[in-house]
């Protein structure tokens with residue numbers, strides 16, 4: 296881990312020590328907070344009953360009765376401890392199942408949030424094949440450049456794309472639980488709602504991974520049949536010391552990328568003729584809006600607590616943590632999630648600047664025209680009034 300948060304406050308201004316960080320101010324710049332309007336479905340998502348649609352039936356999501364008596368989570372007495380258990384679980388299918396059991400138990404038994412001061416490293420992401428524990432369902436994690444091209448992967452294109460998505464969903468389970476566990480000592484600052492939202496996200500992600508795994512199996516494959524990239528966990532690790540950076544880097548950049556990629560992936564699967572997989576992907580992409588929305592909500596909230604402008608703070612953090620924004624952007628999905636365009640799209644602010652300049656130039660040219668005509672009239676008048684020689 297890059298840095299521990301156990302001895303410092305991840306919301307404190309000293310965590311914004313990048314060269315371009317603004318000095319603290321209680322007033323937000325008008326470009327940022329005024330343009331933020333939360334996703335309209337946020338409250339309904341928060342209040343929704345436990346989602347038991349763990350399998351993908353003939354016509355879509357279908358509920359599955361889950362055995363709630365898993366002894367492996369019985370020893371935990373708080374949400375943070377439950378999250379730590381999920382992070383410590385290496386087998387992906389078990390992790391996914393435990394994630395749902397942990398969230399269900401926390402809701403059912405109304406357990407406290409609790410606090411884990413030293414979060415466990417997740418037991419996934421085996422870049423060292425010697426660590427392979429024989430479960431045969433773990434994907435070896437490699438750098439993004441080492442991911443095989445579809446034709447060299449040994450998987451048909453639909454299974455290849457689905458495997459990539461399964462990997463993203465599996466990582467997303469850990470990313471959400473890591474956010475819950477790592478920042479649990481700061482619940483008085485962040486508020487319990489923060490942890491409830493990210494545990495809910497973890498539950499959604501486990502359902503998504505379950506659908507992907509099920510469909511991979513229907514296609515004759517399984518998660519782990521090809522290597523996967525280590526990008527997401529790397530981004531998670533580098534934002535471990537700062538809750539605002541975690542929110543900026545994971546939900547607002549990485550998960551928002553999922554919103555951009557979703558429709559393209561659906562179209563490719565339709566083109567490939569795999570409508571069942573395309574329906575699963577479309578449903579997952581739709582449900583990801585909530586996760587970006589949660590990220591935006593809490594990012595704005597953390598900025599408010601620190602007296603920072605969300606728009607410029609987001610940009611400063613991406614600079615400080617060396618995170619690149621890549622289009623093309625799915626503006627409608629990002630708008631729906633409440634992610635303001637001027638936070639991520641430099642062309643939107645350039646366009647605005649250009650239009651402001653154009654407007655200003657047009658106004659100036661009107662003034663010049665008016666001045667020119669006044670001067671010309673005055674000049675004519677003065678020649679009329681000039682006494683003859």
Ligand SMILES: [Fe+2]
Nearest residue numbers: 464467500503
């Ligand atoms: Fe997901």
